[in-house]
Amino acid sequence: MENMLHLAPSSQAQALALDRSSVFSREHVPPAVSAVTSLPVIDMSRSRDEVRRAILDAGMEFGFFLVVEHGIPEEVMRDMLEVCEEFFQLPAASKAYMYSEDSQRPNRIFSGTTYDTGGDKYWRDCLRLACPSSFPVGSGTRDDWPHTPQRLRGVVERFTALTRGLGVELLRLLSEAMGIRPDYFEGDISAGDVVLNVNHYPPCPSPEKTLGLPPHCDRNLITLLLQGSVYGLDVAYRGEWIKVEPMPGALVVNFGQQLEVRI
Template sequence: MELLSDCPVHTSVPDKYVLPPEKRPLLLNDEPSSDVAIPVIDLHRAADDRQRHLIVAEIIKACKEFGIFQVVNHGVAEDVVQGFREAAAGFFGMPAEEKLPYRSDDLSKHFRVSSSTPYDRNGDRYWLDYLKINCHPVTDEHVREWPEKPASFRSSLAEYSAAVHELAQTLLRLIAEGLGLDGGFFAGDLSGGSTQMNVNYYPPCPDPSLTLGLLPHCDRHLLTVLSQGDVAGLQARHGGGWLLVRPIPGSFVVNLGHQMEIITNGLLASVEHRAVTNTAAVRLSVVTLIMRKMECRIGPAPEMVNEATGPAKFKEFEFSEFIKAYSAAAASREDVLHYFRIHR
């Protein structure tokens, strides 16, 4: 398995990464101009009881209109974020032979490195390498599989994953409040699965018009918290087009996954997104996925089946069943939801 990061400079796009014409992106400077921007929410204000309801309302509005937003003043220290980002970049920068022991497509591993994505049913390849990490709660079993190099990798990952997990729980409490639910509604089985992390590495691409960093998809999980750094590349579907999620220093990007849409009976929508490439700079994103326990049953929450949302729109299922359907649908948003939607 060849990694893109094993070759520091790419002078052309290999044929296997060239997408069919109908799947290729427009270059960023050819995208239609738009005044629409992804909402940015200052979480520090949520600590003020007089302003908390305003922040909650902003979050729910963003969830309904976009399914994605950015947060600032979120409580995760910048040195914690940068510490792990630097360690992750250091891993991808290691010689190929030092990464070789970690190369794998075995989903049972708590740490592995691979390339492209397993979800495209046509075998198209995408311009990225990635780490898949089981990261929270931190256990000895997890840590033993994490790499010893760079030297700071294990400690910085443990610190970062704990801080982001806490942020995710805060966000889930605010979303629950905004839906009129108990603040602990999403705790327990709904968000108690092993937290997973994807660290995506996109090297400079000689011709971004020919390929994508990541295919259009919705996340399988409940909630995603993303550190995208200072290099643009994430785009979110909105109003029939693609909005660039512009990097904001010190921010996290938060987006809703399929499970949130199903639990809220469609009131909040999962957001389709993709990654585009660039010619000038490495882009590294750290994606933390908050997920349910595999054995728990999923469906619209009884509290969310009401006059506002109508009858239940989705059937109940186990999360393990959803994972199989997601893979079979090659991560296509509509194909996945069609499988679980109740058709009347």
């Protein structure tokens, strides 16, 4: 299971220089976004029958949808956005201990803008944290998490616990809609760590020449995304791209490749 957070640049931040390794040719840039189709919005407060049918329909048609009235308090989402923005506004030197290009390291920062990585660079900074499947966690579990801001660890724990619970409930509803046992995706299939990716996109002098992320498929079971105020998420649909505009209070849900294989 994966949680993602997309953060807009601070209004006070200065645009960084765009070097050759951050510029992509036209064939690597997604085609124009369609303005005709939008993703389904599922109201979790409606009847269980309506919700599970809507989840199945949206999953089969798009693999993506938005959920509202999902039970995660607004203050939890707001705190998560704020504390992660505080983290990225810290000086680069004070976050350097978290930096690593080792993909096997579960807790780290990697970046295409702030630190020199070599090779192609995508225009984002990412904080990746491995979050246990249940809280409270044992001593030492969070030792590799950021030390500052001081409240970050508690905020991340609360946000991750609640979003994981929502993810499990969405999978139960999907299972019911397909006529299989509700706990089909529980146990070993979803018992691992929740991977939290916090994506931060600094101001870019020429956004039409670069990419924050390349076109890709999520390889996990299910992803829940809190967009914040960031515009730029596109979803591939029938050879075109749907622009997903941020919706206050909503979470974007993406069924990953593991889920597609399982069903």
